[in-house]
Amino acid sequence: MRFYCSAVHEATGDLQERAQEIRRALAAGEFRVHYQPQIGMRSQRVLGVEALLRWERANGQWIYPSEILSLLEETGLIVELGTFVLRESCRQGQAWREAGIPPLTMSVNCSQVELKAPGFLAGIRQALADTGFDPHYLALEFHEADLVGLQETGKEILHALDQDGVQITLDHFWSGPASLRLLTEIPVRNIKLDRSLLQEISTGGDHTAVIKTVTEVAHLFRIHETIIGVESAAQMDLLRATHCDGAQGYAISRALSAEDCLVYLRQGDDGQPPAPA
Numbered sequence: 001m002r003f004y005c006s007a008v009h010e011a012t013g014d015l016q017e018r019a020q021e022i023r024r025a026l027a028a029g030e031f032r033v034h035y036q037p038q039i040g041m042r043s044q045r046v047l048g049v050e051a052l053l054r055w056e057r058a059n060g061q062w063i064y065p066s067e068i069l070s071l072l073e074e075t076g077l078i079v080e081l082g083t084f085v086l087r088e089s090c091r092q093g094q095a096w097r098e099a100g101i102p103p104l105t106m107s108v109n110c111s112q113v114e115l116k117a118p119g120f121l122a123g124i125r126q127a128l129a130d131t132g133f134d135p136h137y138l139a140l141e142f143h144e145a146d147l148v149g150l151q152e153t154g155k156e157i158l159h160a161l162d163q164d165g166v167q168i169t170l171d172h173f174w175s176g177p178a179s180l181r182l183l184t185e186i187p188v189r190n191i192k193l194d195r196s197l198l199q200e201i202s203t204g205g206d207h208t209a210v211i212k213t214v215t216e217v218a219h220l221f222r223i224h225e226t227i228i229g230v231e232s233a234a235q236m237d238l239l240r241a242t243h244c245d246g247a248q249g250y251a252i253s254r255a256l257s258a259e260d261c262l263v264y265l266r267q268g269d270d271g272q273p274p275a276p277a
Contacts, residue, residue: 019075031055033088034255038226038248046265047246048105051089052255079117090133092258101265107139107169112146121157139167139190147182155186162187183221191218195229211242
């Protein structure tokens with residue numbers, strides 16, 4: 001027996017309409033990939049960039065993924081858009097190499113939905129083969145919570161990627177049910193510390209010791225560690241005392257279009273850190 005509910009019907013219709021709008025926007029080329037630089041704390045040089053999806057609607061309005069994330073997951077479009085970001089990021093990374101930019105790690109966000117989707121591993125391998133991008137400079141970022149309790153099939157995929165040279169990154173580490181067991185079950189090469197730790201330090205919280213401890217543990221596992229959400233020169237000064245490996249945030253640069261990012265990267269060719277963009 002099926003009951004008709006007008007509210008559910010309207011919600012379903014709205015969901016379908018919005019999904020169609022996203023598909024139309026993707027076909028029309030309204031989605032863009034911007035890149036936010038990440039620097040090494042010791043060298044102050046750009047070591048990599050994080051690929052971030054942006055939607056510029058025909059009316060000039062910008063929409064960020066966080067605004068439509070639930071919609072993308074409900075409709076499965078996150079897989080389609082994830083493939084677009086992956087392929088575009090690999091293509092752009094290879095284009096920068098051919099333009100003379102030193103090798104940079106290209107970080108691409110992935111979700112549990114994508115990891116579970118059929119063909120995930122094959123799609124990554126195909127994107128790398130089609131673009132010629134070196135897999136050793138591709139880092140796939142997964143939210144820590146998405147990998148807690150991961151099934152064996154998912155772990156096998158991550159281990160296969162690791163064997164291919166692709167780096168696995170735990171994003172927002174320490175933001176939820178942090179588990180050191182993850183570092184032994186999954187081939188993690190990088191972790192990104194949650195911005196909340198940095199905010200606690202900036203407001204007088206005693207989290208400097210926590211960052212130092214996590215950094216020391218990461219180094220024991222030979223894991224590169226970056227803290228995200230660095231927004232000021234004062235926060236950068238605080239981070240130097242923690243001996244963390246890298247930093248990312250507005251104090252370094254906002255996310256840039258591919259063209260602007262190339263200009264930014266070339267500013268550092270003289271060995272000096274680029275000015276914040």
